[in-house]
Amino acid sequence: MERIKNPEELEALRGSLAKAEKPETVCISVCLGTGCQAYGSATVAEALDQEIRKQGLSEKIKVKNTGCHGFCERGPILVIRPRGIFYQKVKPEDAPEIIGKTVLGGEIIERLLYVEPGTEKKVIYEKDVPFYRKQSRIIFGNNGSIDPASIADYIRIGGYSALSKALFKMSPDGIIEEIKKSNLRGRGGGGFPTGVKWESCRKARGEPKYVLCNADEGDPGAFMDRSLLEGNPHSVLEGMIIGAFAIGASEGYIYVRMEYPLAVERLRTAIAQAEECGMLGKNILGSGFSFTVKINRGGGAFVCGESTALMASIEGRVGEPRTKYIHTAESGLWEKPSNLNNVETWANVPLIINSGADWFTKIGTAGSKGTKIFSLVGKINNTGLIEIPMGMTLKEIIYDIGGGIPGGKKFKAVQTGGPSGGCIPEKFIDLPVDYDELTKVGSMMGSGGMIVMDEGTCMVDLAKYFLTFLADESCGKCVPCREGVHRMLEIVTEITEGNGKEEDVPLLEEMSKTIVDTSLCALGGTAPNPVMSTIKYFRNEYEVHIKDKKCPAGVCRALIIYDVLGDKCTGCGACLKACPQEAISGEKKKPHKIDRKKCIKCGICKDICRFDAVQIK
Numbered sequence: 001m002e003r004i005k006n007p008e009e010l011e012a013l014r015g016s017l018a019k020a021e022k023p024e025t026v027c028i029s030v031c032l033g034t035g036c037q038a039y040g041s042a043t044v045a046e047a048l049d050q051e052i053r054k055q056g057l058s059e060k061i062k063v064k065n066t067g068c069h070g071f072c073e074r075g076p077i078l079v080i081r082p083r084g085i086f087y088q089k090v091k092p093e094d095a096p097e098i099i100g101k102t103v104l105g106g107e108i109i110e111r112l113l114y115v116e117p118g119t120e121k122k123v124i125y126e127k128d129v130p131f132y133r134k135q136s137r138i139i140f141g142n143n144g145s146i147d148p149a150s151i152a153d154y155i156r157i158g159g160y161s162a163l164s165k166a167l168f169k170m171s172p173d174g175i176i177e178e179i180k181k182s183n184l185r186g187r188g189g190g191g192f193p194t195g196v197k198w199e200s201c202r203k204a205r206g207e208p209k210y211v212l213c214n215a216d217e218g219d220p221g222a223f224m225d226r227s228l229l230e231g232n233p234h235s236v237l238e239g240m241i242i243g244a245f246a247i248g249a250s251e252g253y254i255y256v257r258m259e260y261p262l263a264v265e266r267l268r269t270a271i272a273q274a275e276e277c278g279m280l281g282k283n284i285l286g287s288g289f290s291f292t293v294k295i296n297r298g299g300g301a302f303v304c305g306e307s308t309a310l311m312a313s314i315e316g317r318v319g320e321p322r323t324k325y326i327h328t329a330e331s332g333l334w335e336k337p338s339n340l341n342n343v344e345t346w347a348n349v350p351l352i353i354n355s356g357a358d359w360f361t362k363i364g365t366a367g368s369k370g371t372k373i374f375s376l377v378g379k380i381n382n383t384g385l386i387e388i389p390m391g392m393t394l395k396e397i398i399y400d401i402g403g404g405i406p407g408g409k410k411f412k413a414v415q416t417g418g419p420s421g422g423c424i425p426e427k428f429i430d431l432p433v434d435y436d437e438l439t440k441v442g443s444m445m446g447s448g449g450m451i452v453m454d455e456g457t458c459m460v461d462l463a464k465y466f467l468t469f470l471a472d473e474s475c476g477k478c479v480p481c482r483e484g485v486h487r488m489l490e491i492v493t494e495i496t497e498g499n500g501k502e503e504d505v506p507l508l509e510e511m512s513k514t515i516v517d518t519s520l521c522a523l524g525g526t527a528p529n530p531v532m533s534t535i536k537y538f539r540n541e542y543e544v545h546i547k548d549k550k551c552p553a554g555v556c557r558a559l560i561i562y563d564v565l566g567d568k569c570t571g572c573g574a575c576l577k578a579c580p581q582e583a584i585s586g587e588k589k590k591p592h593k594i595d596r597k598k599c600i601k602c603g604i605c606k607d608i609c610r611f612d613a614v615q616i617k
Contacts, residue, residue, distance in 0.1 A: 001152060003278040006286040007164040010155070017156035023082075026061045026103050029144055031077045033068030033230050034223075034262050035384075040092070041076035047092035048078075051099045061103055067143040067231015067266075071131050072384040074114065079126050079144060086126040087112040117381050117403055131382045134400050136363065136371050139347050140387040143231030148266045151273035154234040160279055162350035166242045167287040175246040175353065176202065182357035183369045184349075188214055188305075188342030189417070189446045189522070191368075191435040197339060200329040202247045204337035209249040211240055211291075212333065212340040214310060215256040215263065218302040219418030220469065222449040224373040225343035227385055229256070229263035232347070233270035237293065239346030241284065242353060244291045247339055252293040255310050258300050267295055302419075302473035305447075306521050307332070307340050309475065320477045321521035342447065344373055364390030368434035372445070376402050378452035379409070390434045394424065397433065398452060409454040413537070417446030419466045420526035422533030423459065442533045444526070458555035459538040460545050464492045466530040474523065481524030484515040488531060497558040500546035505535060554616035557601040561617050566591040568613035575605035575614060 004010050030036075030045040048063045069077045074088035080102060087098070090112060101107040113122040114129050123129050126144075146153040154160070166175050180195030201209060213236060217225040229236060240252050256264050271293055274280040282290045296314045303309045304319040311333045313319040332338025348370060352360050361369050368390040374397070377383050381403030388397065394414060398404065405411050413423045416433075422443030424431065431437055435445050453462070467489040476482040488511055491504050512528030519525045535542060544550050551559040564575075564584075569591040576584045576592060583599040586592030594605070594614075606614040 001273070001277050003276065004285060005278065007168055010160060010164055010285065014155055014158070014161070017152055021156070024060070027064050027081045028061065028098070028103075029064045029066045029069075029079045029081060031067070031069045031075060031144070032065045033072075033143075033227055035068060035072035036075035036077055037262075039075040039089075041090075043092045044076045044078070044090050044095070047095035048098065051095045055099065057099070057104075061099065064145075064147055065149070066146060067148045068227035068385060069144045070135075070137075070140060070227075070385040070387075071129070071382070073382070074384075081145070084125045084127060086114060086123065086129055088114050130403060131384065131386075131401055134392070134396060135387050136389045137387045138351060138363075138371055139235070139344065140228070140231075140373055140385065142235070143227065146232065148231050148233055149269050151234060151270065151277055151279075154232070158354070159234050159350075160238055162353035163238050163241055163279065164285060166245060166353050167285055167289060170353075172202065172246045172248065175242065178357050179246075179349070179352060182352045182360040183367075184345065184352060184360070185368065185435060186341060187344035187348070187372065187447070189444070191445055194341060194345055197329060197341070198243060198247055200327065201249075201337050201339040204330045206331075206335075206337050208251055208336060209247055210333045210336060210338040211244040211247060211249040211252040212310070212314075212338060213240055213252070213254040213346055214305065214307070214340055214342040215254055215260070216298050216305045216310060217257065217260075217343075217447060218300075218305050218473075219447055219449040221377045221451055222375045222418060222447055224375055224385055224448045226260050226263050228343050228347055228373075229260070230266055233263075233267050234274065235347045235350060236343055237270055237274055237280070239349035240293065241280065241291050242349050243339065243341070243346065245289050247337075249339070250291055252291060253296050253314055253333070254293060255296045255298055255304070255314060257298045257304075264295060264297065271295070301475070302469075303475045303521070303523050306523060309521070310340065311338065318475075320475045321523075323520060344448070365432065365434045365436075367436050372433070372448060374448045374450045376450050376452070378414075378450075379405055379454040379457070380452040381406055388433070391432045393429070394431050394433060395429045397450070398429070402452065405452070405454045409456065411452070412455050412457055413453045413459070415443075415451040415453065415462070415530070416449065417444035417526075417529070418449045419469045420444075420523065420529050421446050421449070422529045423453075423462065423537065424533075425537040442529070442536060444529075456553055456555070458496075458551055458553035459534040459541050460492065460496055461551070461553075461555045463530045463534045464489065464496055467492055467527070470523065470527045474527075478518075478520035478524060480515045480518040481520065481527060484511055484519075485524065485527045487511065488515075488528065492531065495542060495545050496551070496556040498545070498549045498556075500542075502546055504546065505539065505542050509535060560601060561596060562594050562599055562601060562603075562605060563615055563617055564592050564594055565613050565615055568611050570611055570613070572610075574608050574610070578604050578608045580604065 076090045184194040185191040301319050306321045308322045309319040373387045415423045471485045471489050474481045512532045571589040581598045583595045
């Protein structure tokens with residue numbers, strides 16, 4: 001694509017691209033995000049392409065390789081537009097039928113439809129799938145309709161129009177005021193007002209100034225930023241360029257963790273295309289403003305999600321945080337004024353500039369405006385990425401969008417905010433989800449991880465899991481985090497192994513307060529949250545582990561035994577064959593027994609038993 005020299009040429013190109021989209025053309029959008037690719041969506045797209053060429057239909061039917069559609073567990077996913085037919089769990093061998101029956105014949109292939117759990121109702125259209133119905137996908141929605149490797153596709157749907165408006169119709173101060181008015185808060189965890197941060201950096205003394213994107217998404221189970229970069233990288237670039245113009249920066253960095261190869265690949269393509277078209281580099285759109293972006297790949301350290309550790313890593317130093325008495329807006333990357341926002345925050349910027357702060361503030365709650373993307377995972381029927389307006393309740397998220405708990409089990413808690421977040425019990429099921437409400441109950445928004453737990457989850461074991469992660473990821477620079485989190489892990493581990501003491505719980509509470517008050521950075525300052533919140537809401541589970549030496553959820557191996565109920569065991573032999581330790585014995589059609597000396601408590605016998613004869617005591 002040739003270089004675009006001014007706003008008029010940009011709009012002319014947009015018009016020609018829109019006209020080129022023939023209304024009679026059928027477009028099959030195939031998800032090629034990391035999740036669907038793991039299910040084999042690339043081969044599905046290839047099979048569809050081959051079938052279209054085989055039938056000579058290339059002028060009438062197009063296959064579009066898109067980013068993540070959100071409903072990850074149902075992959076490979078495709079949507080047939082303009083009708084909006086939603087097919088899931090598609091296989092390459094389905095291609096001839098999809099082209100012949102659905103596209104050409106108008107017939108629905110029922111086996112590829114989504115079936116609502118419990119109702120057995122088959123859903124034809126994407127908009128009617130319960131997972132999508134209550135979402136507000138203002139940021140994430142374009143993932144399913146554009147090719148992330150095509151800047152032309154992004155321009156066609158209005159891409160870079162916000163940049164044009166910012167450069168030619170707004171002043172840097174005017175842009176900052178609009179962002180401040182929108183009350184856009186940072187989506188990376190802290191929720192700090194974005195406009196205020198931009199203003200501080202603009203006013204700070206020193207040159208050059210840097211604009212940074214934090215794509216070091218390290219929370220277990222979180223993949224929102226990865227999917228945005230994979231599916232719509234230009235939206236993030238456009239937000240960064242607008243922010244750079246407002247702040248007065250000429251250089252930018254996107255810090256992406258090493259485990260995101262597809263995101264990096266699509267970012268590199270997007271940057272190269274934007275430079276070729278004149279959206280990046282010197283004299284952008286003929287405005288006289290110049291800005292360049294480089295990609296920096298992190299080594300996978302969780303602590304590098306912290307702003308100063310991230311900047312140290314870009315500089316080539318060990319990723320360690322520094323004390324915060326000097327703000328990065330004044331002295332950040334190479335001791336120069338620097339502005340850091342995360343992927344989702346930057347993606348919001350073009351929307352606000354195009355549609356206005358007044359439009360944005362109509363979405364959400366009084367203190368938390370706009371939408372938020374969450375990764376909804378754990379013990380829930382519908383897992384994937386969801387984008388909801390701030391203020392939607394946990395109940396709506398878990399039951400209306402998430403489809404409830406598998407197997408008819410009872411909802412127990414949800415953990416928000418990543419490994420340093422808190423566990424919210426069932427009694428707060430009607431809690432509206434926003435920055436302030438989550439903080440009130442001892443959790444936090446974080447980057448957007450949401451892990452659902454059912455009655456089979458042990459909250460003490462859960463606290464141990466997150467402490468293990470945080471102890472391993474501590475950079476070790478400050479004593480409270482380095483030593484304190486490890487000591488808390490030792491105590492909680494002792495409790496799960498039946499060696500806990502009654503004084504352990506008060507000690508954990510005291511240690512938590514000390515670590516929060518004295519740690520150098522937010523990793524240590526929030527590390528005790530899983531323990532604090534589980535003690536606060538599930539103290540009885542700690543007490544049962546300590547006093548009775550039992551795990552109520554039947555999870556902690558040292559505190560449980562497996563037994564066979566004679567009146568339920570049919571002697572089918574399934575458990576006997578599956579046991580890796582040969583700990584099960586018995587004759588056919590007679591009750592079996594478990595040798596507890598040999599049993600390693602792996603749980604395979606319970607999982608494989610069709611008669612519910614294996615029980616945990």
